[in-house]
Amino acid sequence: MSGKSPSSPMSAALDLSGGQPSVPHVSMKSGKVWTFGSTALKIAGLAVFAFLLFGPLANLALWSVAERWYTPFKLPVSYGLRYWEVVFRPTGDAMSSLATSVTIACLTVLVALAVSIPSGYALARLRLPWRTALMILFLLPQAFPSVAIYINVARVFYSIGLSGTITGVVLVHAAHGLVYSVWIAAAAFAAVDRDLELAARNIGASPLRTFFTVTLPLAAPGIMASAIFVFLESLDEFTGTFFVGVPQVTTLPLLLYNASMGGNYQIASITALILLVPSVVFMIVIERFLKADVLSKVGQ
Amino acid sequence: MERPSFLGLLLITPALIMIGALFLYPLGFSLAAAFTEPGGGLSLMHFQKAYELYSTDILFTLFIVVVSTLLTGLFSIIIAGILTLSETPWLIVALRNLYRWPLFIPFIVAAQCMRTFLAKNGLMNNSFVALGLMEPIQTTSFLDWRGIIITFVWKQVPFVTLMLAGAMASIDRATIEAGRNLGASRVRVLIELVLPQVAQTLLVGLVLSFVTMLSVLSVPMMVAGSQPTMLTVDMAFRINSYGDYATANALGVISYLMAGTVAWIYLRHNVKREVQA
Amino acid sequence: MRNCLMTAGLAAFLMTNAASAQTLNVATAGDQNMVDYVKDYLGPMFEKSHPGVKVVAVGTGPGDGGSQKIFEKLDAQKKAGVNSDFDVVVIHQKAAGTMAQDGLIQKYRDALPTGSLVTRDTATNALGTDVTGYVMPMFHSQTAIAYNPDLVKNPPSTYAELRDWAKQNPKQFGYNGIKGGMSGVAFVTGWVSAFGGDAAKLEKGPYDAATKATWDKAMADLKAFNQSVVITPGNAGTLDMLNRGEIAMGPVWVDMFYTWKADGKLPPNMRLKLVSPGMPGQPMYYAIPAKTAQEKLAAEFVALATSPDVQAEGIVKRFNWYPGIDAKNLEGKLDQAAWNQLFADIPPDALAANGKPFPIGPYFNDILETYEKKVAN
Numbered sequence: 001m002s003g004k005s006p007s008s009p010m011s012a013a014l015d016l017s018g019g020q021p022s023v024p025h026v027s028m029k030s031g032k033v034w035t036f037g038s039t040a041l042k043i044a045g046l047a048v049f050a051f052l053l054f055g056p057l058a059n060l061a062l063w064s065v066a067e068r069w070y071t072p073f074k075l076p077v078s079y080g081l082r083y084w085e086v087v088f089r090p091t092g093d094a095m096s097s098l099a100t101s102v103t104i105a106c107l108t109v110l111v112a113l114a115v116s117i118p119s120g121y122a123l124a125r126l127r128l129p130w131r132t133a134l135m136i137l138f139l140l141p142q143a144f145p146s147v148a149i150y151i152n153v154a155r156v157f158y159s160i161g162l163s164g165t166i167t168g169v170v171l172v173h174a175a176h177g178l179v180y181s182v183w184i185a186a187a188a189f190a191a192v193d194r195d196l197e198l199a200a201r202n203i204g205a206s207p208l209r210t211f212f213t214v215t216l217p218l219a220a221p222g223i224m225a226s227a228i229f230v231f232l233e234s235l236d237e238f239t240g241t242f243f244v245g246v247p248q249v250t251t252l253p254l255l256l257y258n259a260s261m262g263g264n265y266q267i268a269s270i271t272a273l274i275l276l277v278p279s280v281v282f283m284i285v286i287e288r289f290l291k292a293d294v295l296s297k298v299g300q
Numbered sequence: 301m302e303r304p305s306f307l308g309l310l311l312i313t314p315a316l317i318m319i320g321a322l323f324l325y326p327l328g329f330s331l332a333a334a335f336t337e338p339g340g341g342l343s344l345m346h347f348q349k350a351y352e353l354y355s356t357d358i359l360f361t362l363f364i365v366v367v368s369t370l371l372t373g374l375f376s377i378i379i380a381g382i383l384t385l386s387e388t389p390w391l392i393v394a395l396r397n398l399y400r401w402p403l404f405i406p407f408i409v410a411a412q413c414m415r416t417f418l419a420k421n422g423l424m425n426n427s428f429v430a431l432g433l434m435e436p437i438q439t440t441s442f443l444d445w446r447g448i449i450i451t452f453v454w455k456q457v458p459f460v461t462l463m464l465a466g467a468m469a470s471i472d473r474a475t476i477e478a479g480r481n482l483g484a485s486r487v488r489v490l491i492e493l494v495l496p497q498v499a500q501t502l503l504v505g506l507v508l509s510f511v512t513m514l515s516v517l518s519v520p521m522m523v524a525g526s527q528p529t530m531l532t533v534d535m536a537f538r539i540n541s542y543g544d545y546a547t548a549n550a551l552g553v554i555s556y557l558m559a560g561t562v563a564w565i566y567l568r569h570n571v572k573r574e575v576q577a
Numbered sequence: 578m579r580n581c582l583m584t585a586g587l588a589a590f591l592m593t594n595a596a597s598a599q600t601l602n603v604a605t606a607g608d609q610n611m612v613d614y615v616k617d618y619l620g621p622m623f624e625k626s627h628p629g630v631k632v633v634a635v636g637t638g639p640g641d642g643g644s645q646k647i648f649e650k651l652d653a654q655k656k657a658g659v660n661s662d663f664d665v666v667v668i669h670q671k672a673a674g675t676m677a678q679d680g681l682i683q684k685y686r687d688a689l690p691t692g693s694l695v696t697r698d699t700a701t702n703a704l705g706t707d708v709t710g711y712v713m714p715m716f717h718s719q720t721a722i723a724y725n726p727d728l729v730k731n732p733p734s735t736y737a738e739l740r741d742w743a744k745q746n747p748k749q750f751g752y753n754g755i756k757g758g759m760s761g762v763a764f765v766t767g768w769v770s771a772f773g774g775d776a777a778k779l780e781k782g783p784y785d786a787a788t789k790a791t792w793d794k795a796m797a798d799l800k801a802f803n804q805s806v807v808i809t810p811g812n813a814g815t816l817d818m819l820n821r822g823e824i825a826m827g828p829v830w831v832d833m834f835y836t837w838k839a840d841g842k843l844p845p846n847m848r849l850k851l852v853s854p855g856m857p858g859q860p861m862y863y864a865i866p867a868k869t870a871q872e873k874l875a876a877e878f879v880a881l882a883t884s885p886d887v888q889a890e891g892i893v894k895r896f897n898w899y900p901g902i903d904a905k906n907l908e909g910k911l912d913q914a915a916w917n918q919l920f921a922d923i924p925p926d927a928l929a930a931n932g933k934p935f936p937i938g939p940y941f942n943d944i945l946e947t948y949e950k951k952v953a954n
Contacts, residue, residue, distance in 0.1 A: 039388075042388065042391050046391070046394055046395070046398070049395075049398060049399075050398055051427075052454070053398060053399070053401055053402065053454075054401070055417060055423060055424060055427070056410070056413030056414055056417040056423075056454070057401075057405075057413060058423065059413055059416050059417045059422070059423045060409075060412070060413055060416075062423070063416060067841065068840075068841030068842075069841070069842075070820050070821075070841065070842065070843055070844045074421070074426045074429075074430075077841065078841070093616075114314070115314045115315045115318055116315060118311035118312065118314065118315075119311060119312045119314070119315040121311060122305070122307070122308035122309075122311040122312045123308075123312065125308075126305040126307060126308030126311070127305045127308060128305065128308045128309065128312065129309075134312065134316075137316075137319060138315070138319065140319070140323065140324075141319070141323045142508065142511065142512075143511055143559065143563060144323075144327065144511070144556060144559060145511060145514040145515045145532075145552070145555040145556065145558075145559055146515040147515060147517055147531075147532045147535050147536070147552065147555070148326075148327075148330045148535065148548070148549060148551070148552025148553070148555065148556070149323060149326045149327060149330065149552075150326075151330070151535060151539055151545065151548055151549070151552070152326035152327075152329045152330045152333070152545075152549070153322060153326045154539075155329075155545060156325070156326065156329070158649070158653045159653065159657075161657070163650075163653075164650075164662070171318075171322060172322065174318065175318055175319065175322035175323055178315060178318060178319060182315060232404065235406075236406030236407075236408070236409075237406075238406070238407070238408045238517065238518050239515065239516070239517045239518070239532075242517060242536070243536075243539070246637065246638070246646065247604060247635040247636060247637045247638075247646060248635055248662070250635075253406065253408045253518075256408055256409070256412060257408060257518060257521075257522070258609060258636065258638075259609070260411075260412050260415065260522055261521070261522070261639070261757070261810065261811055261813060261814075262608055262609035262610075262639075262813050263813030263814070263816055263817050263837070263842065264609065264813075265412075265415075265416060265817075268412050269412065269416075272408075272409040272412050272413070275406060275408075275409050276405065276409060279404035279405060279406070280404070282404060283400065283401075283403065283404050352950055352954065353949045353950055353953075353954055354949075354954065355954055356953070356954050357954075419821060419823065420821065420822070420823040421821040421822060421823065441807075441823055521810070522810065524810070525753070525754070525807065525808035525809050525810055525814070527754045527756075527803070527808045527953050528953070529756075533756070537642070537756050540638065540642035540643075540645060540646060541640065541641050541642040541645055541756075542645065543645060543648075543649055
């Protein structure tokens with residue numbers, strides 16, 4: 001927290017550049033003490049912040065290597081990797097759930113992209129009536145609390161036999177992720193320089209060819225980012241799968257939930273760590289794909 | 301209005317069908333189911349039952365989501381403010397690398413973390429005891445409404461901060477400089493100069509957070525006990541144990557109303573701004 | 578490259594081979610230990626004796642909610658006129674009664690070789706509904722109050738003593754309400770039986786809708802009681818809090834209690850007490866859906882599961898349940914030590930005196946609804 005401010009208007013007036021720690025020029029000694037005190041405060045603040053941020057995550061790591069742990073011991077009674085073996089054995093739940101999750105996520109991305117690339121292009125380049133209304137329409141699934149929606153989707157799926165199938169879950173995930181994919185696709189296409197397209201058309205390329213050879217490759221980084229986003233959302237999705245997929249479809253979040261509610265914290269923690277990997281990887285990679293000009297056009 | 305592009309409409313149709321079938325239709329279904337009595341007429345009997353059984357939970361949900369949103373806003377403003385106005389470069393760099401971590405952690409993982417972190421014998425209390433900040437006898441379990449609020453705030457602050465920091469970075473630096481040159485403290489600059497310029501983004505972030513928190517099922521189920529609990533858990537309970545879609549949908553409509561009220565506040569603020577401009 | 582192709586071909590061959598084998602789908606309600614039982618023990622055993630058959634087990638969740646999911650699925654598929662997805666289902670008593678009445682499950686017990694091994698009331702009566710022939714008990718379980726003897730020197734022996742103890746020791750007792758697990762539900766119905774008046778009527782019937790009103794005082798007491806207790810997230814939640822010393826007492830399923838102890842998830846010194854006038858226990862039932870593609874296999878599966886060997890080794894020894902078939906059929910199959918272990922804290926006479934069934938269906942529903950209206954709200 002910024003716990004220090006200039007101690008007098010005069011020192012503020014002296015602080016013209018605004019880029020250096022402002023040290024009251026009253027006396028060097030008290031200035032040094034002040035700086036040291038405030039630095040210590042900042043370090044302490046950062047430490048507390050880091051603890052609050054990473055403490056829960058460290059907890060996960062601890063539980064994943066605990067074998068026996070009961071009161072009144074503050075730390076596990078015995079450590080071991082037994083539960084890792086339980087989780088990762090080929091016949092185990094985790095491997096099949098992971099496969100299911102990844103399959104569903106990939107299919108979701110395919111469906112979302114198949115639907116949102118045409119829509120994004122139409123919204124960005126072609127004249128559409130009620131364009132603003134349409135953009136807001138895609139925002140709606142994020143604007144309504146979704147549990148009630150999922151309940152009714154599950155009920156409809158029951159009657160058409162899609163409940164408990166991978167298709168049903170993919171559809172639900174794709175609809176949920178549409179807002180990201182359509183909005184980001186529209187922004188990505190809008191960011192493509194029109195002149196380049198016009199140049200291609202001038203040389204004689206057909207509209208379709210222009211799209212595939214000029215527009216799409218230029219918009220690709222933004223679309224890739226939206227694809228990764230949809231992938232992650234699908235991988236981590238719990239509520240929709242809870243209503244539509246149970247009991248036959250078990251994704252990794254569902255496995256986590258079952259393990260946690262069943263008191264199996266070791267398995268829950270290991271599953272949580274598995275779920276974290278794609279998220280962390282994405283966060284490190286996101287800088288590359290989501291460029292500033294794409295981001296600035298999101299929502300227009 | 302120029303002639304609309306037929307091709308455009310064609311291209312956007314699949315997306316529209318998807319939204320219509322997987323969102324609008326269930327939405328209409330839930331509204332209809334909540335208001336229809338078994339005989340076929342319109343009635344409020346499901347709302348009455350929902351109120352009889354879950355009135356405490358409705359208030360509980362409202363309380364938690366409002367408090368979480370306000371706390372999220374507060375912490376985001378603080379962190380984004382530090383990132384924009386701090387004059388200690390290493391602090392800015394450290395903070396920027398730190399705050400983003402919970403952003404892509406799914407709610408269910410966060411719930412699992414918090415369940416063991418916030419317990420009476422959890423890592424947080426044990427750390428405090430080990431550091432000598434607390435006596436063992438004073439440790440309490442945070443696994444109730446406080447745990448839910450903590451989890452929500454932990455998860456949503458990076459999101460809103462990201463938006464806020466981006467917005468603050470794009471405002472004209474000259475206004476900040478001017479304020480500082482005139483002798484305003486940084487806190488004052490933050491509150492009176494920077495915040496009004498980024499209020500729009502802040503509101504969007506907070507509204508999105510509000511709705512997100514109303515949609516989460518995993519956190520209240522895993523972090524808190526079952527009484528009182530949030531509406532999402534009650535809805536799931538109604539469906540899973542009784543197949544009682546009517547009451548569940550009534551609860552759903554109540555949660556729509558909560559989200560709708562917030563959205564309306566946002567829109568009103570927007571309109572006021574437009575009118576003023 | 579050739580290696581790669583060969584591996585791919587082999588994999589494809591194996592996959593099609595597996596796909597052409599017969600699959601037996603088992604859906605089980607209840608906690609994770611029920612799913613593990615089929616996945617890790619019963620499934621592989623059945624597959625060994627029936628080569629070419631694959632057993633797929635899915636769990637639908639704890640408590641009546643899990644059974645409700647199975648009910649909805651069978652109901653939907655019956656209405657659509659198709660074979661059900663599940664070949665064997667494991668369900669709670671309440672759902673078994675409803676399913677038998679609605680014709681969703683078939684009679685199979687009379688033709689089963691092990692059908693005559695169970696003579697208990699629970700094989701024919703599911704909370705007041707006649708289910709003769711439709712079900713075979715998988716096991717019998719019992720709830721009891723688990724306590725930490727280091728923290729609780731004199732455990733209460735009756736509900737009344739428990740109520741007073743909780744008042745004097747606030748937040749030291751925990752149960753899960755009526756959501757998330759049947760141990761909390763058991764505690765609540767036990768409370769109503771103890772304080773609500775006519776316990777025998779609740780168990781045997783007849784159903785009288787006016788009885789609801791006589792529970793007002795008991796419910797008000799329960800609401801006051803709730804102020805000084807902790808509400809946990811579920812069956813496992815209670816056990817977990819006991820483990821971490823956050824509560825000192827709580828209702829648990831006896832089998833989960835022993836299994837957790839064996840896994841090192843509960844301190845070794847924890848004990849059980851069955852308080853009077855009684856706490857409910859329940860069987861879980863094996864049932865076969867009315868219309869399924871694998872009827873014969875399903876019946877063979879249930880026969881294996883209820884055979885004395887499996888009941889002794891799997892149900893009692895590995896998972897600490899009371900057997901589903903009559904105990905005398907297990908003589909010789911189980912060593913005395915394992916048998917004694919089951920009755921260590923709750924001797925057979927205490928079990929006989931205080932182990933009760935749940936109230937009959939309509940009363941059961943009334944209790945749950947009244948709880949939600951008067952106590953939870």
